[in-house]
Amino acid sequence: MTRLGIWLDDPVTNILKAAYWNELKRLGFSTAALMLEGVGNGFDPKYSIADLEKIGKLARERDIEIVLTCWPQPTVSYLDEFEADIGKYLVACGASGLECDLESNWTTRQVDGFDNLDLAGDRLVEILLGIRTKYDVRIEATTFTEHSENSIRADVASHVDRLLPQAYSVRHRSSGEILWDGPYGPDNMQVRTLDRALQVPGVQKLSCGLAAYDQVWPGKTGEEAMQRAYEAALRYNPEEIRLWSSKWVLGIKKNGYAARWCLGLNR
Numbered sequence: 372m373t374r375l376g377i378w379l380d381d382p383v384t385n386i387l388k389a390a391y392w393n394e395l396k397r398l399g400f401s402t403a404a405l406m407l408e409g410v411g412n413g414f415d416p417k418y419s420i421a422d423l424e425k426i427g428k429l430a431r432e433r434d435i436e437i438v439l440t441c442w443p444q445p446t447v448s449y450l451d452e453f454e455a456d457i458g459k460y461l462v463a464c465g466a467s468g469l470e471c472d473l474e475s476n477w478t479t480r481q482v483d484g485f486d487n488l489d490l491a492g493d494r495l496v497e498i499l500l501g502i503r504t505k506y507d508v509r510i511e512a513t514t515f516t517e518h519s520e521n522s523i524r525a526d527v528a529s530h531v532d533r534l535l536p537q538a539y540s541v542r543h544r545s546s547g548e549i550l551w552d553g554p555y556g557p558d559n560m561q562v563r564t565l566d567r568a569l570q571v572p573g574v575q576k577l578s579c580g581l582a583a584y585d586q587v588w589p590g591k592t593g594e595e596a597m598q599r600a601y602e603a604a605l606r607y608n609p610e611e612i613r614l615w616s617s618k619w620v621l622g623i624k625k626n627g628y629a630a631r632w633c634l635g636l637n638r
């Protein structure tokens with residue numbers, strides 16, 4: 372059965388509250404991917420060990436698994452810090468998984484200290500495989516539709532346990548407004564993204580990220596758009612569908628329709 376998960380990107384003070392986790396449980400989430408850090412220079416978690424211990428307890432009490440999401444950079448300094456420190460954060464919250472977000476942070480432009488991105492990828496994979504063995508956690512990767520890590524050319528993603536490509540069909544993109552039945556609209560965007568994901572080498576299990584924001588098209592409700600995207604993703608039999616993100620569903624920018632869709636899904 373496909374799990375329902377969510378990326379947590381609300382303020383730390385909100386995520387530390389029991390009421391927040393009660394709401395996650397009420398909405399039907401069984402996985403919460405905690406954005407441990409943002410995109411920056413060096414491995415720089417925004418949660419303390421004490422924060423993570425509290426979050427781990429709140430999650431376990433509600434039978435919600437924790438994944439820690441990081442933004443690795445293809446630099447020697449970042450990867451050395453990451454390898455040295457990530458273990459204590461995984462242990463503190465009792466994480467089931469460690470996820471690498473491979474987007475603008477993982478490009479040739481960001482390489483420092485390695486001859487090329489492939490060698491940085493080799494180092495990251497070496498670290499991840501060691502972490503998986505030492506801490507008994509699932510290794511995940513997420514990236515956007517057109518990134519090389521969501522294609523036959525994938526390097527790091529070909530070694531992970533779970534791949535979550537971001538099949539975000541939203542009303543507005545940098546190119547302008549998106550048509551409901553256009554190539555980036557609900558249904559077509561999931562097919563575009565997940566067909567590429569199926570080309571990734573290796574034996575990772577497929578999951579999927581879906582958008583919980585900017586879902587209102589002319590004549591369509593947000594719930595209708597989310598449902599259409601969800602049904603398209605389900606055709607690929609994913610292990611998990613994970614929503615971006617908590618701030619839109621129950622947090623600081625909640626839009627109403629995302630929470631209603633989650634509740635409707637779980638009736």
